[in-house]
Amino acid sequence: MADITAPAYRIIPIIPALKPGAMAGKGPFVASDKLNEAIGFPGKLVEDWHDRGIAKMGELLSKYRSLKVYMDACVHCGACSDKCHYFIGTQDPKNMPVARQDLMRSVYRRYFTLPGKWFPKLVGARDLTREVLDEWYNYFYQCSECRRCSVFCPYGIDTAEITMAAREILDSVGYGQKYSNEIIGKVHKIGNNLGLPGPALRDTLEGLEEDVKEATGIDVRFPMDVKGAEVLLITPSADFFAEPHIDSLIGYAKVFHATGTSWTLSSMASEAGNFGMFIGNYDQLRKIALRIRETALELGVRRIVVGECGHAWRVAYSFWNTLNGVGEGASEVDRFAQMLQKQLDHRYKQPMHICEFTWDMIGRKALTFDKSKNDKHIITFHDSCNVARGSRMGDLPGGQFEIPRNIIKAVANNFVEMSPNTTREQTFCCGGGGGLLTDDLLELRVKGALPRMEVLNQVVEEHGVNFMATICAICKAQFTKIMPIYGFDRRMVGGVHQLVSNAIELGEKK
Ligand code: SF4
Ligand code: SF4
Numbered sequence: 210m211a212d213i214t215a216p217a218y219r220i221i222p223i224i225p226a227l228k229p230g231a232m233a234g235k236g237p238f239v240a241s242d243k244l245n246e247a248i249g250f251p252g253k254l255v256e257d258w259h260d261r262g263i264a265k266m267g268e269l270l271s272k273y274r275s276l277k278v279y280m281d282a283c284v285h286c287g288a289c290s291d292k293c294h295y296f297i298g299t300q301d302p303k304n305m306p307v308a309r310q311d312l313m314r315s316v317y318r319r320y321f322t323l324p325g326k327w328f329p330k331l332v333g334a335r336d337l338t339r340e341v342l343d344e345w346y347n348y349f350y351q352c353s354e355c356r357r358c359s360v361f362c363p364y365g366i367d368t369a370e371i372t373m374a375a376r377e378i379l380d381s382v383g384y385g386q387k388y389s390n391e392i393i394g395k396v397h398k399i400g401n402n403l404g405l406p407g408p409a410l411r412d413t414l415e416g417l418e419e420d421v422k423e424a425t426g427i428d429v430r431f432p433m434d435v436k437g438a439e440v441l442l443i444t445p446s447a448d449f450f451a452e453p454h455i456d457s458l459i460g461y462a463k464v465f466h467a468t469g470t471s472w473t474l475s476s477m478a479s480e481a482g483n484f485g486m487f488i489g490n491y492d493q494l495r496k497i498a499l500r501i502r503e504t505a506l507e508l509g510v511r512r513i514v515v516g517e518c519g520h521a522w523r524v525a526y527s528f529w530n531t532l533n534g535v536g537e538g539a540s541e542v543d544r545f546a547q548m549l550q551k552q553l554d555h556r557y558k559q560p561m562h563i564c565e566f567t568w569d570m571i572g573r574k575a576l577t578f579d580k581s582k583n584d585k586h587i588i589t590f591h592d593s594c595n596v597a598r599g600s601r602m603g604d605l606p607g608g609q610f611e612i613p614r615n616i617i618k619a620v621a622n623n624f625v626e627m628s629p630n631t632t633r634e635q636t637f638c639c640g641g642g643g644g645l646l647t648d649d650l651l652e653l654r655v656k657g658a659l660p661r662m663e664v665l666n667q668v669v670e671e672h673g674v675n676f677m678a679t680i681c682a683i684c685k686a687q688f689t690k691i692m693p694i695y696g697f698d699r700r701m702v703g704g705v706h707q708l709v710s711n712a713i714e715l716g717e718k719k
Contacts, residue, residue, distance in 0.1 A: 213655050215695045216298060218663045224291040228300040236347035238649045240385035247394040248493065251383030258382040259337055263320050265381045266313075269374050270321060275367070276374055280317045282364045283310060289358035289368070294637050295351055298656030303348050306358035306368045312345055313375055342384065349375040350386055351653055353643035354487065355594035360634055372643070373489025380488055388647035389484045396497050400479045401446035407433075407476035413449050414474070421459060427715045429466045431458075435473035436508050440465065442474055442563070443481045443501055443525075444516025445682035453703040454685055457517050460706025463713045464567050468575045472514075478504035481521035482682065486528075487644035495532045498524065502533035502549055511554040514561050517704050519593035519681030520642065525560045526600035535560050564680060565602050567709060568612045571619050578712040583621035586676040588708065589668050590614055590626070591661065591688075592636035593681035607633070613680055613705050620712040625672045627664045637661045639679075641687030655691050662695045669697075678705050 219225075242252030255261060270277045289306040291297065296304040303309065311333070318325030318334035325334035335341055354369035379385065395404040405413075414431035421429045432438065442465075448458040465472045478501045485494030505513055513535055515525045530536030534546025536559055541547065553559050570576050590613060602608040610633045618624055631637050640657030668674040679685060679702065688702040 213652050213694065215662070215691075216656055216659050218659075218666060222297075222660070222663065225297055225300045227302045229302055231301040232299045232304060232347070232351060232653065233301070234347065235650075235652060236350045237645070237647055238387040239346070240387045240390040244387060244390045244394060245380070245383060245385045248390055248397065250380045250385055250390070254383045258342065258384070262337055262342070262378050262382050265378045266317070266374075267321065269377065270317070273370070273374070275370060279310070279366045279371055280314050280321075283307065283314065283366055284364070286363065288361050288363060289366075292358045292361045293352075294355075294357070294640060294660045295353070295653060295657045298640070298659040299351075299653065303344075304351055309348055309352055310366065310368055310371050312341070312348055313371055316341065342379075342382075345375050346379055346384055349379070350645065350650075353594070353638045353641070353645050353657070355638035355642055356598040357594065357635065357638065360598065369643070373486070375489075376487070377489040380490060386488070386644060388649070389488050389644040392484050393488070393493055393497070396480055396484070396500075400477050400500065402480050402482050402484070403446045403450075405446055405449060405479065407479075410449055410474075410476055410479055417455070417459060417462070421462070425715055427466070429459075429462050429715070431462050432473045434476055434508070435471075438471045438473035438508060438510055440470055440472035440512045440514050441478070441505055441508060441510040442472055442514050442516060443478055443521070443560075444474070444563075445481045445518040445521060446479055447682040447686060448516055449479070451686065453689070453700070453707055454517075454682055456707035456710055457704030458706075460704065460708075460710030460713070461516060461563055463710055463715060464563075464570065464576065464706070467713055467715055468570050473508060473510070475504045475508065481515055481518045481525070483521060483524045484644060486520060486524055494524070494528065498529060498532040501529075502535065502545060505535070506545065506549055506552065509552065511552065512557050512561060513553070513559060514563055514566050516563050517680040517682065517706060519595040519683060520599075522562055522680075523595035523599035526562075529560060562602050562612075564612045564616055564705060567706070568603070568616055571616065577714045578620045578709075579714055580620060580622050580712055582712045583708055584623070586621060586708070587623040587625060587672060587674045588617055588621055588676045588678055589624070589665070589674045590617060590632075590705075591639070591677050591679040591684060592632050593679055593684050594636060594638050594642055596680060597634055597636045613678070616705055617678055617708060620708050625668050625674055627668055631660065631664045637664070639681070639684040639687040640691065642683050646683050646687055651690075654687060655694050658687070658691045658695070662692070662697075665697070666695075675701060676708075677702050678708060679703075680705050
């Protein structure tokens with residue numbers, strides 16, 4: 210870490226000069242045999258990786274029509290090329306979204322199109338060689354699947370989906386990423402990304418009850434595995450112990466306490482995150498999501514609320530209905546999905562984001578705040594990619610942008626927006642999403658954070674912003690790690706419910 214320095218801020222954010230090969234060979238650590246096999250993938254690169262890889266690609270092309278369209282539709286207009294934070298920060302031309310796509314497109318052309326079979330050189334088609342496979346591993350693990358580039362593509366080509374397909378092919382031939390596969394293994398075995406067993410969680414929650422009692426004089430509960438609770442809270446495991454995440458967990462608990470809502474956490478479904486999406490593997494995605502259904506059925510809860518985690522909310526909002534039966538469109542032939550549908554209270558959104566819950570309670574005047582408690586903060590809001598470009602909240606278009614901002618404005622007096630071409634659907638990734646939040650990618654993470662840091666710096670200098678709120682566990686972890694490298698205080702980052710926690714009125718301190 211000592212030799213990783215932040216790139217200089219650009220005076221005018223123009224397209225950076227190219228540095229070919231700048232990030233060659235700087236991909237993440239490869240998973241060991243043990244990690245791959247633990248989640249059902251070949252332990253190491255199989256001997257017939259070429260044939261298996263091409264067969265897998267064919268399977269994905271026939272299964273996902275969108276992938277085939279993305280392979281065929283690009284006209285190389287270049288509109289996406291300067292929209293990726295990793296290209297901006299690293300200047301490696303292979304981190305341009307179109308170049309990243311072409312890593313796969315060139316192989317697609319060679320094996321799945323007639324011109325590519327007959328005249329490969331004329332159409333930029335390439336054989337899948339070991340060198341190409343290594344290049345895939347290197348650069349598809351330098352994409353955070355943030356989808357910013359797709360906002361600017363006239364054809365709506367989604368590079369994230371191409372990255373997911375590439376990672377799925379890589380896993381299928383035994384070329385998995387250490388960080389993601391290790392985390393998936395922990396969820397299957399223990400129930401959460403951090404590998405925290407039930408007793409450790411229970412201890413942490415008891416400690417939090419004591420801390421909150423000491424600070425407020427109020428008995429705010431952090432219940433676990435309570436049968437018959439109204440709400441099951443599914444939250445990222447980082448909320449249980451990492452800073453500043455834990456302050457948001459305290460905020461959720463205070464909201465449930467203040468509104469008299471019976472709620473519970475679960476020792477079995479103690480993780481909102483779902484890295485199955487990052488590696489593009491449906492079976493892993495579903496298996497992880499099913500823990501939540503199993504828990505919900507066992508506890509008999511009537512509502513499922515999701516804590517501050519960007520990709521978890523995308524998975525919940527966009528995919529849970531078909532993965533585990535939470536949400537409209539749940540399978541009619543899946544007996545357990547139907548059982549859960551009958552059990553859930555459909556007067557409420559299923560699933561519901563904690564911001565939707567809190568905003569709804571604010572609307573019902575069930576919460577009161579002393580906004581002055583946040584007066585030490587001049588706050589801005591960082592939209593997280595998967596919330597901004599992969600989900601919604603509330604009943605109106607753009608609710609995923611407005612609801613968190615509305616909550617901040619309800620609990621604090623000082624709010625400032627960052628530049629509009631870097632917020633809402635055009636938000637920049639924090640630099641650590643999509644399975645890249647690992648120290649073996651620290652250089653990429655630091656460089657990929659450049660666009661967000663540049664814009665944060667503007668509001669710091671112009672408005673004295675000293676707090677950047679966000680509703681994503683990965684953003685919080687990434688920013689607290691890389692912001693000191695840019696000269697910012699790591700405590701500048703926190704959750705929306707951290708601000709709620711500061712200002713919420715629970716009663717008189719005894
Ligand atoms: S999805 Fe995000 S990280 Fe990936 S190429 Fe597009 S802008 Fe870059
Ligand atoms: S913006 Fe779309 S069509 Fe243009 S180069 Fe990028 S992916 Fe291709």
